[in-house]
Amino acid sequence: MKSFKADYVYTVCADPIKNGIVTVDDNGKIISVTNDNHPQASDTPLEEVSGIIVPGFINTHCHTELSHMKDRIAAGGGLIDFIKDILSFRTADEAEVIAAAEAADREMYDNGIVAVGDISNNILTAPLKAKSKLYYHTFIEILGFLPDKADELFEKALEIAEGFKPQSTSITAHAPYSVSKELFKLIKKHSDAGTNLLSIHNQECEDENKFYRYKLGGFIDLYKHLGVDIGYFRPQARNSLQSIIPLLTNRQKILLVHNTCTNLKDIYFIKRFDRKINWCFCPNANLYIEKRLPKVDLFVNQGLNITLGTDSLASNDKLCILSEMRTLQQNFPSLSIDTLLEWGTINGAKFLGIDNEKGTIEVGKTPGLNLLTGMDGVKLTPDTRVKKLV
Template identity: 85%
Template sequence: MKSFKADYVFPVCADPIKNGVVTVDDLGKIISVTDDKAQPSPDIPIEQVSGIIVPGFINTHCHTELSHMKGKIASGGGLIDFIKDILSFRAAETSEILAAAEAADQEMYVNGIVAVGDISNNSLTAPLKAKSKLYYHTFVEILGFLPESAEGLFNKALETVGEFKPQSTSITAHAPYSVSKELFKLIKRYSDTGTNLLSIHNQECEDENKFYRYKLGGFIDLYKHLGVDIGYFRPQARNSLQSIIPLLTNRQKILLVHNTCTNLKDIYFIKRFDRKINWCFCPNANIYIEKRLPKIDLFVNQGLNITLGTDSLASNSKLCILSEMLTLQQNFPTLSFDTLLKWGTINGAQFLGIDEEKGTIEVDKTPGLNLLTGVDGFKLTPDTKVKKLI
């Protein structure tokens, strides 16, 4: 066993402990969480550290299979051009894709991430995830806006899920603008029969809502660019999010990711439905792609369950939850350290269904321990750094 003593320990599930001491066994399981007045046995070595000890971070949205695209896409071009660039640069040798994914996995480990909700369109990363020190839940993502392709694409996704077994996986839709109503219905039918977490890209740009309401804007040009005839699609009476909510299951937890253009009317609309909605923000990717951030205050004021993600290295310079927290702190100064920490730990663990092991520093859990330095009181600063302790 080993103990770590810090200026503060933030268990997340309880008040911060001044001069806190966390004792773990050789597998990282928490044996005790106390202050220095109730230290464990003198036979247990204590490592004194300066800073705040927090649980390991949970990254609920990543694309490790896109890691080889780091630095290949110019920032600030908007989502439509970003999608075109993804399609242009995605193809690569398998060895290059896997080497970059392995480096990304190690980067997340060093940055104190202990669990990842990862988007995959194929099974290339399955061996990497099987041997990783991180916990992965893989969302096998389907894209297909033509109704006639729905069944074939869904069956292919089922095959991919089989290639990931026995790892934790589920089948999910990519985004409203890339999944037909027929395909949404197949995913709902599948989700109604067993456990199947959902993670859906939501309202990343204004063109998405314009496409659904009026069948106008950048997505019309995108489908022409791709040579896809979407003549069957008719404008809807509502925007993208309001149009797809009725197509989603009420039996599974749903993560809506990005939410850059989501407004208060959307939130009120969703509250009329019996859906288990969670909201994931990837602020650095939002800035990289669209040069804007979601209206975070709307979600905070409504008391919604919020998690954090990094998105991919195609849209981010690093895979670090602390970096996402820093960006939010800088742009929304009223966000407290306690709130940001919950978003980056226990909320993500609860969504992924691993909160019995991760997300808080509690006896018998194995959450991982991170040390944060350069914190001004309980305020993150540009000098704040994370060091993985276990």
């Protein structure tokens, strides 16, 4: 066993403990959480650290298979050009893709991340996830806006999921603008039949809403660029999110990712439906791609379930939940460290279904322990750093 004493221990499930002491066994399992008023056993080594101890971070949205694209796509070009660049750079030597993904896995580990909700369109990352120190749930993502391709694409996704076994996986839609109604229905049928977490890119740019409301905007040009005939599609006179919510299952947890252009009407609309909605913010990626952030205050004021993600190295210069938290606090100063830690730990653990082990510092759990230094009281600063203790 080993004990760590810090200025504060933020368990996330209770009030912060001043001069807190956390004791773990050799497997990282929490043996006790106390303070210096309760002396430790003399035979347990005690390491005193300056800063605050928090649980390991949960990254609910990443694309490790895109890690080889780091620094290849110019920032600030908008989502449409970003998609074009992704399609241009995606094809690469398998060894390069795997090596970059392995480096990304190590980076996340070093940055105190203990679990990842990762998007995959192929089988390449399965071996690294099988041996990783991180917990992975892989979302097998389907893209296909042509109705006659729905069955073929869904069967291919099932094959990819089979290749990841026995790892935790589910089959999900990419985004409203890239998945046909027929494909959404197949995913819903699959989700209604068993456990199948969903993670869907949502409203990353205004053009997505324009496309659904009026069949106008950049996505029309994108499909022309791709040589895809979407003549069958009819405008829905509603935003994209409002259009697809009725197509989603009410039996599974759903993560809506990015939400850069989600508005209050969208939120009110969703509340009329019996859906298990969670919302993921990836602020650094939003700034990288669209140079804007979601209306975070709307989500906070509505008391919604919020998690954090990093997105990929194609749209971010690092895979670090602390960095995402720092960006949010800089742009929304009213956000407290308590709130940010909930988003970056227990909320993600609950969504992924691993909150019995991760997300809070409690006896019997193996959440991982991170040390945050360079704080200004209880505020994050540009100098705040994370060090993995366990």
